[in-house]
Amino acid sequence: MYAFEIDRPTTLADAIKALGAEDAQALGGGQTLIPSLKQRLASPARLVCLSGVAEIKGIRTADDGALCIGGGTTHADVAAGAGAYPALAALAANIGDPAVRNRGTIGGSLANNDPSACYPAAVLASGATVVTNTRQIAADDFFDGMFATALEEGEIITEVRFPVPEAASYQKFEQPASRFALVGVFVAKYATGVRVAVTGASEGGVFRWSEAEAALTSSFTPEALDGLVLSGDGMIADLHGSGAYRAHLVDVMTRRAVAAAG
Secondary structure: OOOOEEEOOOOHHHHHHHHOOOOEEEEOOOOOHHHHHHOOOOOOOEEEEOOOOHHHOOEEEOOOOOEEEEOOOEHHHHHHHOOOOHHHHHHHHOOOOHHHHHHOEHHHHHHHOOOOOOHHHHHHHHOOEEEEOOOEEEHHHHEOOOOOEOOOOOOOEEEEEEOOOOEEEEEEEEOOOOOOEEEEEEEEEEOOEEEEEEEOOEOOOOEEOHHHHHHHHHOOOHHHHOOOOOOOOOEOOEOOEOHHHHHHHHHHHHHHHHHHHO
16 A cells, blocks of 8 residues: 545535545545555545545435435445335345445446446446436446446546336346356336346446347347347456357346346
């Protein structure tokens, strides 16, 4: 580790002000940033800890029925408090281990946008809205490739608004050591159609499988996916599996998600 300054604001206004300092970086649960600091992969001069900002924590139901989750809400609290959206609560309950779930936050996960993280699939499949201190960003506009998002410097995720679907399920094929998704698929069925989002598979990060969405909107059954072929081109290939293997897992996990949701 190296020397740095740390601010511990207790209000959103103070956090935004602190992030305006030169070379300042937000610190959520620290589950990615702290290891990065230890390995010198990141070296900000000042950290702005968001854990004391009560304004960005908690879960509520909006007047339109959307489930609204504060960006500073931990995975454990999402698992315990998102009962109105069971598939999302189940996803949160299976992130990492107890230490990660009790420190990591939904806002931190989305801002980091790890290509194998679980929340991006839920946000994209749900057509959720990411709310920051300055604007609202639709899920389809938020993710911008591996470890990249539409967030600007100093922008803080204050809330994520999830439209609650008629049926949904998240199925994850875990990398057993990290419990990250080797491939994870979130399927959400709405009156307007079905959305399918895939994490862990693509070099470009989380993505929607549009062909599966069209097929499942016509018939919400695993058999509706018969005949669809997802290419292994552009898929992650590493010691855990080839691109073709991950493409096959996307099909398998999507079928499992539809069966579980139906």
